[in-house]
Amino acid sequence: MKALVYHAPGIRSYEEKPMPVIKESTDAIIRMTRTTICGTDLHIMKGDVPSVTDGRILGHEGVGIIEEIGGNVLNFSVGEHVLISCISSCGRCANCKKGMYSHCENGGGWILGNLIDGTQAEYVRIPFADNSLHPIPAEADEEALVMLSDILPTGFECGVLNGQIKPGDVVAIIGAGPIGLAVLLTAQFYSPAAVIMVDNDNNRLEVAKKFGATQVIRNDLGNAAEKIMVLTNNRGVDVAVEAIGIPAGFEICQAIVTAGGFIANVGVHGKPVKLNLDKLWSQNITITTRLVDTVTTPMLIKTVVSGKLQPKDLITHHFTLDQVMQAYDTFGDAMKKEALKVIITNDVMLQESAQSGMKKNIPFPVVV
Numbered sequence: 001m002k003a004l005v006y007h008a009p010g011i012r013s014y015e016e017k018p019m020p021v022i023k024e025s026t027d028a029i030i031r032m033t034r035t036t037i038c039g040t041d042l043h044i045m046k047g048d049v050p051s052v053t054d055g056r057i058l059g060h061e062g063v064g065i066i067e068e069i070g071g072n073v074l075n076f077s078v079g080e081h082v083l084i085s086c087i088s089s090c091g092r093c094a095n096c097k098k099g100m101y102s103h104c105e106n107g108g109g110w111i112l113g114n115l116i117d118g119t120q121a122e123y124v125r126i127p128f129a130d131n132s133l134h135p136i137p138a139e140a141d142e143e144a145l146v147m148l149s150d151i152l153p154t155g156f157e158c159g160v161l162n163g164q165i166k167p168g169d170v171v172a173i174i175g176a177g178p179i180g181l182a183v184l185l186t187a188q189f190y191s192p193a194a195v196i197m198v199d200n201d202n203n204r205l206e207v208a209k210k211f212g213a214t215q216v217i218r219n220d221l222g223n224a225a226e227k228i229m230v231l232t233n234n235r236g237v238d239v240a241v242e243a244i245g246i247p248a249g250f251e252i253c254q255a256i257v258t259a260g261g262f263i264a265n266v267g268v269h270g271k272p273v274k275l276n277l278d279k280l281w282s283q284n285i286t287i288t289t290r291l292v293d294t295v296t297t298p299m300l301i302k303t304v305v306s307g308k309l310q311p312k313d314l315i316t317h318h319f320t321l322d323q324v325m326q327a328y329d330t331f332g333d334a335m336k337k338e339a340l341k342v343i344i345t346n347d348v349m350l351q352e353s354a355q356s357g358m359k360k361n362i363p364f365p366v367v368v
Helices: 039-046 142-146 151-161 178-190 202-210 224-231 247-256 297-306 321-332 348-353
Strands: 002-008 011-016 028-035 062-069 081-084 123-126 133-135 170-174 194-199 215-218 237-242 257-265 286-288 315-320 341-345
Touching: 002 321, 011 321, 028 081, 028 142, 039 321, 062 123, 062 142, 081 142, 133 297, 142 297, 142 341, 151 178, 151 257, 151 297, 170 178, 170 247, 178 194, 178 202, 194 202, 194 224, 202 215, 215 224, 224 247, 237 247, 247 257, 315 321, 321 341
Parallel strands: 170 194, 170 237, 194 215, 237 257, 257 286, 315 341
Antiparallel strands: 002 011, 028 062, 028 123, 028 341, 062 081, 081 133
């Protein structure tokens, strides 16, 4: 089969790999129909995730059709359309019973495209299939549901729930990429008074306004913190969400959070970050970190099917699997290409409708 393979920082290839096979009785083999690229994949390509080794097939998101199941898979059958969770979990260990699937003690957690081969391929093996797959409702849009493999539950669980956003809060989200926008979309479940989005990309800020941001700030000169303090009459924000994964993003959060507020880290950090504890120690600040557990995925599926959430609006580009190298180039140059999420299609019938690298029209003027 064909797949996108990581070899070393900055080195990837589209190549032939062996077909996956059932290894455990709880496994399922999925024929991928759609997948995508995550910001975490870019962190891998930068060398920020040393657990990913030479020869690994990347990807931890997507939808597909079950081709084969192990003898102990009880909840699914061959031929079913399923959503793949970015987190694999046994559902039985102490951590899983606490809903902390990301720290499954039986070899689960974030393993797809990390410790085992992932979804940017024609086929993928999914361990613990009963607890790591979700049935796709007949009326659901599969492209929209790809956004529920990772970014929507990540934004919701790591940003909104960890940040304890509540009605009337003033929220700042540092980073208007797909994860930051996922935080923005799901934060509105709780009716914050204001949501301020910070980025240095005009297009993404305009998209954020469409998705419900009340204020947007372009961080050209690294002065976003000062601008936010002016906007809030020097009070600061109740919840500051770091959604980039760079030290500067976390430093902004520390500078703008008000007394009694929350800093919710969502970004994948590959370098140490300075903690200004000399300023924060007396301010009753709560700092949270989290790897998504995907416990909210069933609820999010319901909100998408009902039309309450429109994650398909995050999709800007379409590619076929044999164009995955081009897809990485586009996603990696997001500002120039005006890219948010890309859909990579791996199905003959679906490929006919996928437009090669075609960008969806987003009717926003670019404001400097």
